[in-house]
Amino acid sequence: xxxxxxxxRHTPKLVTCLREGYGTRTFVSDFGAGLTVAVIxxxxxxxxxxxxxxxxxxxxxxxxxxxxxxxxxxxxxxxxAGAIISILGGSRYQIGGPTAAFMPLVFAICAAHGYAGLVLxxxxxxxxxxxxxxxxxGGVIKFVPYPVxxxxxAGIGVVIMTSQIKDFFGLALxxxxxxxxxxxxxxxxxxxxxxxxxxxxxxxxxxIALGSLLILARLPKLAPRVPAAIVAVGLxxxxxxxxxxxxxxxxxxxxxVRPMVETIGTRFGGIPSNLPRPQLPTITLDMVRALIxxxxxxxxxxxxxSLLSAVVAxxxxxxxxxxxxxxxxxxxxxxxxxxxxxxxxxxxxxRTAANIRSGGKTPVAGILHALFILLFMLALAPxxxxxxxxxxxxxxxxxxxxxxxxENFRRLLMGxxxxxxxxxxxxxxxxxxxxxxxxxxxxxxxxxxxxxxxTQITTVRGLDDTIGGIDTEAPDPKDPGRVxxxxxxxxxxxxxxxxxxxxxxxxxxQLALDQLQRPxxxxxxxxxxxxxxxxxxxxxxxxxxxxxxxxxxTLLLGGVHAHxxxxxxxxxxxDEIGLDNMFENLDDALVRARSLLNTGHDESPSVxxxxxx
Numbered sequence: 001x002x003x004x005x006x007x008x009r010h011t012p013k014l015v016t017c018l019r020e021g022y023g024t025r026t027f028v029s030d031f032g033a034g035l036t037v038a039v040i041x042x043x044x045x046x047x048x049x050x051x052x053x054x055x056x057x058x059x060x061x062x063x064x065x066x067x068x069x070x071x072x073x074x075x076x077x078x079x080x081a082g083a084i085i086s087i088l089g090g091s092r093y094q095i096g097g098p099t100a101a102f103m104p105l106v107f108a109i110c111a112a113h114g115y116a117g118l119v120l121x122x123x124x125x126x127x128x129x130x131x132x133x134x135x136x137x138g139g140v141i142k143f144v145p146y147p148v149x150x151x152x153x154a155g156i157g158v159v160i161m162t163s164q165i166k167d168f169f170g171l172a173l174x175x176x177x178x179x180x181x182x183x184x185x186x187x188x189x190x191x192x193x194x195x196x197x198x199x200x201x202x203x204x205x206x207x208i209a210l211g212s213l214l215i216l217a218r219l220p221k222l223a224p225r226v227p228a229a230i231v232a233v234g235l236x237x238x239x240x241x242x243x244x245x246x247x248x249x250x251x252x253x254x255x256x257v258r259p260m261v262e263t264i265g266t267r268f269g270g271i272p273s274n275l276p277r278p279q280l281p282t283i284t285l286d287m288v289r290a291l292i293x294x295x296x297x298x299x300x301x302x303x304x305x306s307l308l309s310a311v312v313a314x315x316x317x318x319x320x321x322x323x324x325x326x327x328x329x330x331x332x333x334x335x336x337x338x339x340x341x342x343x344x345x346x347x348x349x350x351r352t353a354a355n356i357r358s359g360g361k362t363p364v365a366g367i368l369h370a371l372f373i374l375l376f377m378l379a380l381a382p383x384x385x386x387x388x389x390x391x392x393x394x395x396x397x398x399x400x401x402x403x404x405x406x407e408n409f410r411r412l413l414m415g416x417x418x419x420x421x422x423x424x425x426x427x428x429x430x431x432x433x434x435x436x437x438x439x440x441x442x443x444x445x446x447x448x449x450x451x452x453x454x455t456q457i458t459t460v461r462g463l464d465d466t467i468g469g470i471d472t473e474a475p476d477p478k479d480p481g482r483v484x485x486x487x488x489x490x491x492x493x494x495x496x497x498x499x500x501x502x503x504x505x506x507x508x509x510q511l512a513l514d515q516l517q518r519p520x521x522x523x524x525x526x527x528x529x530x531x532x533x534x535x536x537x538x539x540x541x542x543x544x545x546x547x548x549x550x551x552x553x554t555l556l557l558g559g560v561h562a563h564x565x566x567x568x569x570x571x572x573x574x575d576e577i578g579l580d581n582m583f584e585n586l587d588d589a590l591v592r593a594r595s596l597l598n599t600g601h602d603e604s605p606s607v608x609x610x611x612x613x
Contacts, residue, residue, distance in 0.1 A: 009136070010325045013092045017362040026361050033360030034368025036227070037095055037351050041078050041369065042376060043229045044351075044399070046264070046271075046384065047392035048098040049074025051163055052106040052343055055182045057115055058268070065341075067272035071264050071384065072377075073342055074098050075271060079374045081333040081345030085306075086366025088329035090138075090322030093313040094306070095351040095366050096333055100399045101305050102298070102344045104159040105435045109294050111185035117291060119281040119338040124288070124295035129302060129331030138323025141303045142311075145450075147422040148442035149304060150405070150412055155430025155438060157404030159187065160396055165194050167393035168209045170202025172258055187431050204245055204261050205390040208236050212394035229395050236391035237263075237383075246386065265385030273381040275374070278339040297436040298334070302346040306330045309347035316356050350402070418449040455504025460512055463494040463526070491521040492593045494586070501533035501564065506540030513544070519551035522593045526586050528559030538571050545577055554596060557582045558589030 053061075053070040061068045078097040085096030109118045132138070166173065166183055173181040173193055181197075184190055212232040219228040240246050245261040259266045310321040330346060337345050355365055412423050426442035488494055495512055497505060513523075533541070548555045560568070560582055568574050574582065583589040 009322055010133075010328065011322070012088050012325060012329070012363070013090055013322065014087055014363040014367075017092065017364075022362065022364070027364065029359040029361050030365035031368060033355050033358035033365040035372055036358040037355050037360075037365070037369040038372035038376070039227045039230050040354055041082075041095075041097055041348075041351055042075075042373060043233045043387075043392060043395055045074035045078040045098055045373070046071035046387070047074070047395045048100065048103055049077070049343065050167075050264075050268075050389065050392060051160070051396055052098070052103050052110070053115070054107060054111050054185070057110045061115055062268070065276070066269065068276070068341055069264075069268035069271060071268060072271040075373060075377055076275060076340050077337050077342035077345050079275065079370045079377070080340045080342055081337040082373070083367055083370035084333040084336050085329050085345070085347065086363040086370070088325070088332055089363060089366075090325030090329065091310040091313055091347070091352075092319055092321075092362055093317060093352055093356050093360055093365075094310055094321070094326070094347045094363070095355050095369060096306070096330070096345050096347050097351065098343050099305060099346050099348050100160055100396065100403055101153070101156050101301055102346065103163070103396075104156055104430075105294075105297055105301065106343055107163070108185045108434045108436075109291075113287075113291065113294075116282055117287065117294075118343075120283060120287055121291040121294040122298055122334050122338040122344045123281055124291060125298035125302065125344065126331040126333075126335035128295060128299035129327050129334065131331075132299070132303060133324045133327030133329075133331065136324055138307065138325075138327050141307055141327075142323070144304060144443065145419075145422060145446040147412060147415075147419045148426050148439070148446055149308075150408060151423045151426025151442060152301075152430045152435060152438050154404045154406075154409050155427045156435070157400040157402075158431050160400035160403065162187065162190055162194075164393040164396050164400070165190070167205070167262070167389040168397060170200075170205025170262070170390060171197050172200040172202075173197050174200075185434075202261075205388070208240065208261060208388050209390040209394045209397075211239075212236050212391040213397060216394060216398040232394065233387055233391050236388050237386040240388050241386050246388070262389045263385060264387045264389065267389065270385045271377065271381050273378050275377075276341050278336075279341070280339065293436045293440075297434075297439055298344050299331075300439055301435060302330050302334065302344065303327055305349075306347035309349040309352050312349055313352050313356060316353065418453070422446045422449065451502070451504070454500060454502055458497065458499030458502060458505055458508075460495055460497050460505060460508040462512065463488070463496055488590065489594050489597055491597060492524065492590075493520045493522070494524045494526060496526040496529070498529040501527070501530045501537035501541070503534075503536035503540065505537060506543065509540065509544045510547075513547060513551075519548075519553050521552070522554045522556060522596060523548055524556045524558050524586070524589050524593060526558045526589075527561070527564060528586070530559075530564055531561065533564045533567050538567060538573065541568075542571075542573060542576065545573075555581065556589045556592055558584075558586040560584065 049070040049072065053073065058070050082095065082097045085094060089096070106118060109121055113121070132141070163183065165171065171194060173183065174197055175181045181193060184193060215232040215235065216228050219226055219231060240261050240263065246259055246263045246266055248260040249258065264270060306326055307323055310323065310326055313319065314321055326347075334344055337343060355369070360366075409423075413420055422442055422445050425445055426438050429438035429441055493516065495509070545555050555577060557577065565582070568577075581592065583592065
């Protein structure tokens, strides 16, 4: 690897854009795009912060730091992570921040390990992402099977939608003993507690939520350039303020009192007007061990989402992102985000697309988007107190609907059965359990099914006494691998392997050997159509050779390509089988077989030279 190639892979796009020249016209375009995306990101960041932190964890944080509220944590993430992703990232257009994909995972981690556990898990995930980028895994992440991605994405949509039932319908959650209950992390637990408290249904909250949902659904069609989320949240806040619903109270169950419509102010007290000082996480070996699965899930999901967003941006603009540097930026941004009391972050597809459509040209637009959100916190934080939680719930319901992508899910259900199995398994595990289990199981299941398909692709077949009709093209008289009209001597069996030599070939070779009525003196494996052999295939070949020797059968290899031959030599199979029993074509292997049958020694040396290997 040369120094130049490393620099090309890991130079941030911001540096590249500045080197190309950055003028006033470009800045004006980036300024407008950054402002537009900031307006879109504001309500989303607050909504995702509220949805990601369990109420009991929020209460614990508020007791330590009164300004540390869930909506503020969403804004901290948008500012800190959004700026770093744009400064260090490998995409010109990527907009980073809190995303809906992380919400179920973050909620589950906080519920199990508290916010301290989330901070440590995110820092560990950041280190993993940086290492993935430095070791050139940016391209590998793209090969995660699409049914896995579609399955957990649709599952995330369902989890997000169900998590918003409480605020959408204005439910007040109570325990059987009459105390105030928190929303459980488990899907079934959520449904049970929501159903048990259905009698606390709040018509005012539902009205605000439905009105916001109507604006979110219709306004983009009527006025595509108008940020629907900010309009929905702003109008609902005005209505609640004018009607006095946030200050009026209602009594339910004859004991508990609550606001007629809950707002950020009534539940959390508001948001701070500045960024907090960074704080290092508490690290213990036991916590690290316990959080390895969570950290791996955060890293995997962050890598998938960010690179998918970058690919979408490339498709919209014709540009090309640097995937390895994008992972380094994502890892750095996640570490910085939680040090500033934020949440895990990644590239946001919708905000990135909005940046492009609004005229964003360089990463400066992403930096400006983060600065505009910070300015909102500095100047307009008191106004956030009036935002109804029902309106923010409607924003997330719309996000969940888009994330689920039901039409794409339906198309995948009509695909091959193995892909459908992976899709439904990943979807079901995401909904019922969590992303950590779903992603791991989905990837493993997809890998097993892929290996099964590769086994079916690779065939082992015996060739007749007179070999013919195998090559599809007319034989070249000068081709040493031609097989037309080659006579196979008695006591010689020829098997042709067609496809990669993987683990599945071992069973097929054993089956072929067992079907023989008596062991032949010589078996030739024709490997002309074997482009690759892996470790399992090498072990299978070693075992097959050992069985042949126990039966008194000599094993010859014909048509061995350079790559399989190199792998055979690396593990010592060239010595075990013998270089004089390996040939570049079947013709020479048959000559060797006749020689062994007639004289017991070689008359035609192998074409493979040990010095060449």
